[in-house]
Amino acid sequence: MHILVCIKQVPDSAQIRVHPVTNTIMRQGVPAIVNPYDLYALEEALRLKDRYRARVTALCMGPPQAEAALRKALAFGADEAILLTDRAFAGADTLATSYALSAAIRQVHKGLPVDLVFAGKQTIDGDTAQVGPGIATRLDMQLLTYVSKIVSLDPAAREIVVHRRSEGGVQVLKTQLPALITVLEGINEMRFASLTDMLRAERHALALWSKDDAHIDDATKIGLKGSPTAVSKVFAPTPTNRRAEIIETQSGQPIDLAATLVAKLFSNRPDVALAINPSPTPDGSSL
Amino acid sequence: MSEHFDAIVVGAGPAGNSAAYTLARAGLKVLQIERGEYSGSKNVQGAILYSDALERIIPDFREDAPLERHVIEQRMWVLDDESYIGGTYRSADFSKPPYNRYTIIRSQFDRWFSKKVRDAGALVVCETTVLDLHMDGHRVVGVRTDRENGSVYADIVILADGVNSLLARKAGFHGELKPKDVALAVKEIHFLPEQTIEDRFNVKGTEGVVIEMAGKITQGMVGTGFLYTNKESVTIGVGCLLSDFKKSKIAPYVLLERMKAHPAIRPLLEAGEMKEYTAHLIPEGGYNAIPAVYGDGWLMVGDAGMFVNAVHREGSNLAMTTGRLAAETIIDLKARGKPMTARNLAAYRKALDESFVMKDMKKYKNVPSVMDKNRQFFTDYPHLVSHAAHTLLTVDGMDKKTKERAIRQEFTRTRSRFGLFADAFKLWRAFE
Amino acid sequence: MTSSPAQQKQAPRAAGRRVMKLDERLAGYKGVWVFVEYERGQVHPVSWELLGEGRKLADALNVELAAVLLGSPSDAIRDCCDQAIHFGADLCYLACHPTLKDYRNAPYTTVLTELVNRYCPEILLLGATTLGRDLAGSVATTLKTGLTADCTGLVIDPENRGLAATRPTFGGSLLCTIVTLNYRPQMATVRPRVMAMPVADATRTGRVVEHPVAIVEESIATKILEFIPDDRVxxxxxxxxxxxxxxxxxxxxxxxxxxxxxxxxxxxxxxxxxxxxxxxxxxxxxxxxxxxxxxxxxxxxxxxxxxxxxxxxxxxxxxxxxxxxxxxxxxxxxxxxxxxxxxxxxxxxxxxxxxxxxxxxxxxxxx
Known part of the structure; x- marks a missing residue:
C-alpha cells in the first residue's frame, strides 16, 4: 500500500494584514505554516500506514522554503518527501496546479504504484477546494471529498468505505482504489512526533523536483501560461460607513444596558423582533 | 536509542544561533533544540542589530539578511506630560556603508539566522522543550525533552534559553529571577506606508531613525521607551523594571497606550495599523546579576546569563558575542582534546572578561541600583527639564536672566541643592 | 493548493498583458447556466439564489438562462424544472437516469461535461456546497477551463462580455476579482445565502430539453451504501x-x-x-x-x-x-x-x- 499526501505551505492567514494605502498583502513577519487542513490528511494517511504498513510519500509544490512543511511531514512519519519546485510553476491557478501535481504523482507512481492520495479539504490561503478534485480527475482516480471518517479499507479487494459529508447528511460510500480523499477538519488528532523522528526528519534528504523531474514537457500547461483564470483586481472590502449605536445608560449596569437595547430593538425593528420565535421550554410550556 | 552529539544548544535566539552556527561551521556535531515553532516564532517585534557582533560570526551577512533600515539618526527625548526636550544625533557617516546599526524584525531575522545554522550543518529541532538536564554527578551530560525517546546526550550543553532560563534554575545554576533584575518590555508594530515613514522621520531609501525616550512616560518607574523605524512599520515600546510594575500596579499595556497618546508620539503613529503586541522580559540586573556562566559540561550565553547592557539598550550583540565566545572556547578545547570540565571552560569566562561584553557590563554595574534608589530621574527631572525649556523658549516679555533664575529656583525647590549635586555625582559615578 | 500570494500579486499585471480576445471556436459559447442541485426530492436553496443572479447576467448578455438538473427519473424532478423556470430560467436541461439518483462525482461529471460540450454555455454557475465544489472542481478539469470558487459578486464586463467574479481571499482580508481568459465556459461557485433569494413567478414558461444518458451502473466504481441524514443538527x-x-x-x-x-x-x-x-x-x-x-x-x-x-x-x-x-x-x-x-x-x-x-x-x- 502506497499513500501519497499533498501538503501546502501557506501564510498564516490569521496574521495577514492589508496595506492601508496600496491594498497589497503585507507579509512582513507573517509566518508560513503547513496548511492546517493538510495535517488532518497527513495524520489519516499515517494511521493507515500504522495499520497496513503502508508507505507514505509527502508531496508539496512551492518555493524552496516550503521544505519546512515537508520536514514536518517527515517528522510525523512520512517515509519520503518530494518538493516540486520550479520557477516555471509561478502564477499557477488551480487548473495549472493540479496539472503539475498530477504529473509529479504519475512519476511517483512509476516508481511505486500509488493506491491512495490524501489532501486537506482546502487551503486557508486560497480556500478553493479545487486542486484535490482536479488531481483525481486528471489521474482518473475515484474522488472522495469532505471525508469525515474512513470506515474500512480492504487492501486485498482494493476497496475503501468512507463517510462523506454532504448537504443535509452523510453519504456512506464504497469505492475502488486508487482513490483521492480530501478530509474534513477534526477527523483525527495529530500525533506528537518523537525526538528520534524529529532527528530523522532533519537528516532526511528531500527530493527536489523541477518540472523536468516531473516529466512536464508542455510548458503551456503550467504556471501563468497554463492558468485559464487571472486576477484582474485586488481590493480591500469597502468599509461600511455605519458605526454601531452604542447603548449607554446612566447606571451603566448590565441589566439596564440590556433592557435599553431590547426596548430599542423591539421599537425600531419590529420586523426583526417578530422573527424571534422561542422554542418551547423543556417542560412543554412556551415563554 | 539515544544519540550523542558534540554539543547541544538549547534555544534558537541570537545567542543560541551564534553558538550553534560557529560550532557547526567548525565541523562539530551540533543539535539545537528550540521550544517555538521555529526560530523567531516567539519574537515578532522589531529590534536593533549591531553589525559588529554579527560580522564576526557571518562576515557577509549584509548580502542576504533581512535588514529593515540602517540607523542614521538617534534621537533622545526626555518627556514631560505634554512636551519633550531632546537631542538628535545624525551623521552623514552613518549613511556610509558598511552600516553600523540596523533595525530588524526579529521573527524574520531569526529565521534567516536559523537557516544559516542549518546550512552550516547543525541539526535544528523545533517545537521541542527541554525539560531537564541529564546529570552524571556534577557534570551535565545531556538533556531530556518533552518528546517520546526524548533524551539526547552531548559533551557540552549550551544554555541559550533566554532570560527565564528554566533549565538554569532547575539545575540550580542560578536562583529565582529577582523582579528588580528584570525589565518587562511591551512592544507593538504599527504598519505605515514606506512613503509616510520617509516623510515623518525625514529619511529616504533604507535610512532609519531610532528614538530613545525617558521621563514621565514611565510614570515614575525605572525604564525607558523607544521607537524604531522599519521598512514599512514602526516599532514602539516601553520597558520598566518588573518590580516597579508590581509596585505601581500599572498594567504594561496601559503604560504603552498612554505613551502612544503623548502629543509628541501620537502624530508619528497616526493612521498606522497595529499589527502585534508582545511583552517580554529583559534581564537588566547588570553585571552584579550575572550568575555563574559555566560549569562541568555546560555554558550559559545570552539573556540566560543576564548579558544585557540596559543603559545602551544592547542585548542582541551581547547575546551573539557570548554565543560566539562560548563556541570558540568549545572548539578550542575540542581541538586540543580537552574535556569540557568547569576548569577548562573557565576559558569562556576569561574570554568574556576580555571582551567588550564584561567591560561594558562592569562599567555600568551600578546603574541599575542607582536608578532604583533615585526615582527623581523618572519623576521630577523630566518635568523640571522640560519646564525649563518651556520657560526659556516662551517669548513673553520676561528677560532671559530672570527666566534662568526662575528655572534654578524651581530646580532647587523640587530637589534641594544638595540633592541635585548628589544626583549628578551618583549618575556620573554610575556611568563613568 | 491554489496560486500562492506572490503569484496572485503578479497576476493582475498578467491579466492586462494577456489577450482577452476569444478564439473563434469559443465565440460560439452562448448562454448562462445554473446547475440546480437536486437531491432526495429537493432542490438546495442556493440553486434558486443562483438562478436569480444568473438571470441578471443573462439579461446583461442578452442570452438565455438555463437550469441544469440531474437525477433519477421522477415526477418530482420534472416539477423542479417548472420551479426553475419560475425562478427565472428560460429553459431546463434535464438528464434523468437511475445512475444519477444520488450525487456521485463520476457520473455527474460525465453527464455535466457532455452537456457543456454539446450545448456550449459561456457561463456555468454552481452552489459552493459540498456537492457543487466537488462537481465543479472535476468538471472544470475535464473541460480544461477556469473556475472561481466561493464568489460573492458576479458581473459582466461590458467591454468584453466576460464574467468578472469577485471572491474573498487571504482569509477574507482582501477581495479579488477573477476573470477567465481565452477559455470557455467561465465557471464559478457561489456560497449559499450570499445572493438574495429571487421571487418565483408562476406565470413564467420555458422549455425542457432532455439529455439522454448512456451510463451503466457497472462502470461506476463508487457505490452509495447508505445516507445518514442530519438529525436537526x-x-x-x-x-x-x-x-x-x-x-x-x-x-x-x-x-x-x-x-x-x-x-x-x-x-x-x-x-x-x-x-x-x-x-x-x-x-x-x-x-x-x-x-x-x-x-x-x-x-x-x-x-x-x-x-x-x-x-x-x-x-x-x-x-x-x-x-x-x-x-x-x-x-x-x-x-x-x-x-x-x-x-x-x-x-x-x-x-x-x-x-x-x-x-x-x-x-x-x-x-
Whole structure:
C-alpha cells in the first residue's frame, strides 16, 4: 500500500494584514505554516500506514522554503518527501496546479504504484477546494471529498468505505482504489512526533523536483501560461460607513444596558423582533 | 536509542544561533533544540542589530539578511506630560556603508539566522522543550525533552534559553529571577506606508531613525521607551523594571497606550495599523546579576546569563558575542582534546572578561541600583527639564536672566541643592 | 493548493498583458447556466439564489438562462424544472437516469461535461456546497477551463462580455476579482445565502430539453451504501437560522459558552462561533461563522466577545441587524454592527437573556 499526501505551505492567514494605502498583502513577519487542513490528511494517511504498513510519500509544490512543511511531514512519519519546485510553476491557478501535481504523482507512481492520495479539504490561503478534485480527475482516480471518517479499507479487494459529508447528511460510500480523499477538519488528532523522528526528519534528504523531474514537457500547461483564470483586481472590502449605536445608560449596569437595547430593538425593528420565535421550554410550556 | 552529539544548544535566539552556527561551521556535531515553532516564532517585534557582533560570526551577512533600515539618526527625548526636550544625533557617516546599526524584525531575522545554522550543518529541532538536564554527578551530560525517546546526550550543553532560563534554575545554576533584575518590555508594530515613514522621520531609501525616550512616560518607574523605524512599520515600546510594575500596579499595556497618546508620539503613529503586541522580559540586573556562566559540561550565553547592557539598550550583540565566545572556547578545547570540565571552560569566562561584553557590563554595574534608589530621574527631572525649556523658549516679555533664575529656583525647590549635586555625582559615578 | 500570494500579486499585471480576445471556436459559447442541485426530492436553496443572479447576467448578455438538473427519473424532478423556470430560467436541461439518483462525482461529471460540450454555455454557475465544489472542481478539469470558487459578486464586463467574479481571499482580508481568459465556459461557485433569494413567478414558461444518458451502473466504481441524514443538527440549520447568537474568544472559557446557549434558547436561535472558539474546541466546527466556516444572513445576529476580524465579518455582515457586545470599545465589530454594548459579555449576556425573556412574556400577554 502506497499513500501519497499533498501538503501546502501557506501564510498564516490569521496574521495577514492589508496595506492601508496600496491594498497589497503585507507579509512582513507573517509566518508560513503547513496548511492546517493538510495535517488532518497527513495524520489519516499515517494511521493507515500504522495499520497496513503502508508507505507514505509527502508531496508539496512551492518555493524552496516550503521544505519546512515537508520536514514536518517527515517528522510525523512520512517515509519520503518530494518538493516540486520550479520557477516555471509561478502564477499557477488551480487548473495549472493540479496539472503539475498530477504529473509529479504519475512519476511517483512509476516508481511505486500509488493506491491512495490524501489532501486537506482546502487551503486557508486560497480556500478553493479545487486542486484535490482536479488531481483525481486528471489521474482518473475515484474522488472522495469532505471525508469525515474512513470506515474500512480492504487492501486485498482494493476497496475503501468512507463517510462523506454532504448537504443535509452523510453519504456512506464504497469505492475502488486508487482513490483521492480530501478530509474534513477534526477527523483525527495529530500525533506528537518523537525526538528520534524529529532527528530523522532533519537528516532526511528531500527530493527536489523541477518540472523536468516531473516529466512536464508542455510548458503551456503550467504556471501563468497554463492558468485559464487571472486576477484582474485586488481590493480591500469597502468599509461600511455605519458605526454601531452604542447603548449607554446612566447606571451603566448590565441589566439596564440590556433592557435599553431590547426596548430599542423591539421599537425600531419590529420586523426583526417578530422573527424571534422561542422554542418551547423543556417542560412543554412556551415563554 | 539515544544519540550523542558534540554539543547541544538549547534555544534558537541570537545567542543560541551564534553558538550553534560557529560550532557547526567548525565541523562539530551540533543539535539545537528550540521550544517555538521555529526560530523567531516567539519574537515578532522589531529590534536593533549591531553589525559588529554579527560580522564576526557571518562576515557577509549584509548580502542576504533581512535588514529593515540602517540607523542614521538617534534621537533622545526626555518627556514631560505634554512636551519633550531632546537631542538628535545624525551623521552623514552613518549613511556610509558598511552600516553600523540596523533595525530588524526579529521573527524574520531569526529565521534567516536559523537557516544559516542549518546550512552550516547543525541539526535544528523545533517545537521541542527541554525539560531537564541529564546529570552524571556534577557534570551535565545531556538533556531530556518533552518528546517520546526524548533524551539526547552531548559533551557540552549550551544554555541559550533566554532570560527565564528554566533549565538554569532547575539545575540550580542560578536562583529565582529577582523582579528588580528584570525589565518587562511591551512592544507593538504599527504598519505605515514606506512613503509616510520617509516623510515623518525625514529619511529616504533604507535610512532609519531610532528614538530613545525617558521621563514621565514611565510614570515614575525605572525604564525607558523607544521607537524604531522599519521598512514599512514602526516599532514602539516601553520597558520598566518588573518590580516597579508590581509596585505601581500599572498594567504594561496601559503604560504603552498612554505613551502612544503623548502629543509628541501620537502624530508619528497616526493612521498606522497595529499589527502585534508582545511583552517580554529583559534581564537588566547588570553585571552584579550575572550568575555563574559555566560549569562541568555546560555554558550559559545570552539573556540566560543576564548579558544585557540596559543603559545602551544592547542585548542582541551581547547575546551573539557570548554565543560566539562560548563556541570558540568549545572548539578550542575540542581541538586540543580537552574535556569540557568547569576548569577548562573557565576559558569562556576569561574570554568574556576580555571582551567588550564584561567591560561594558562592569562599567555600568551600578546603574541599575542607582536608578532604583533615585526615582527623581523618572519623576521630577523630566518635568523640571522640560519646564525649563518651556520657560526659556516662551517669548513673553520676561528677560532671559530672570527666566534662568526662575528655572534654578524651581530646580532647587523640587530637589534641594544638595540633592541635585548628589544626583549628578551618583549618575556620573554610575556611568563613568 | 491554489496560486500562492506572490503569484496572485503578479497576476493582475498578467491579466492586462494577456489577450482577452476569444478564439473563434469559443465565440460560439452562448448562454448562462445554473446547475440546480437536486437531491432526495429537493432542490438546495442556493440553486434558486443562483438562478436569480444568473438571470441578471443573462439579461446583461442578452442570452438565455438555463437550469441544469440531474437525477433519477421522477415526477418530482420534472416539477423542479417548472420551479426553475419560475425562478427565472428560460429553459431546463434535464438528464434523468437511475445512475444519477444520488450525487456521485463520476457520473455527474460525465453527464455535466457532455452537456457543456454539446450545448456550449459561456457561463456555468454552481452552489459552493459540498456537492457543487466537488462537481465543479472535476468538471472544470475535464473541460480544461477556469473556475472561481466561493464568489460573492458576479458581473459582466461590458467591454468584453466576460464574467468578472469577485471572491474573498487571504482569509477574507482582501477581495479579488477573477476573470477567465481565452477559455470557455467561465465557471464559478457561489456560497449559499450570499445572493438574495429571487421571487418565483408562476406565470413564467420555458422549455425542457432532455439529455439522454448512456451510463451503466457497472462502470461506476463508487457505490452509495447508505445516507445518514442530519438529525436537526446545527450544521443544517445555521445558514438558515433567523437568529444567531455567536461567541468569540472574548468568552474566555468554554463553560462561559453556556451563557450563549442560554440566550439562544430564549430567542429560539442557533449558536454560532468565531474561528478561535472552534480552534479551541469549545464548540463543534459546524458552528463556525466566517470565511472558513458558514456564511449566514439572519434577521438578528448577536456577537458576544467577537472582535470582528475580517475572517468573521465576511460570514455575517449581511445580517439584517447586528448586535455586538465587546469589552473593547475600539473593536472593529462596532464599525459594522448596528447596536453595540461596551462591556463584559459574561455579565451582559445574562442581563440580555433576562431582558428578552421579559419582553417576550410581555409580547405574549399582549398578543
Amino acid at each position: 446545527a450544521e443544517a440549520q445555521l445558514p438558515f437560522a433567523d437568529i444567531i447568537v455567536s461567541g468569540g474568544r472574548g468568552m474566555k472559557r468554554q463553560d462561559n459558552f453556556r451563557l450563549i446557549h442560554d440566550l439562544a434558547r430564549v430567542l429560539g436561535a442557533e449558536v454560532g462561533a468565531s474561528r478561535p472558539v472552534i480552534q479551541a474546541g469549545w464548540v463543534g466546527p459546524e458552528r463556525q461563522v466566517g470565511q472558513s466556516g458558514k456564511t449566514v444572513r439572519p434577521r438578528l445576529y448577536i456577537a458576544a466577545g467577537i472582535s470582528g476580524a475580517v475572517q468573521h465579518r465576511v460570514g455575517m455582515d449581511k445580517s439584517d441587524v447586528i448586535v455586538a457586545i465587546n469589552e473593547d470599545a475600539n473593536a472593529p465589530i462596532f464599525d459594522f454592527a448596528h447596536y453595540g454594548i461596551v462591556g463584559n459579555a459574561m455579565t451582559i449576556l445574562p442581563a440580555l437573556t433576562q431582558a428578552f425573556t421579559e419582553h417576550l412574556k410581555a409580547r405574549k400577554r399582549a398578543g
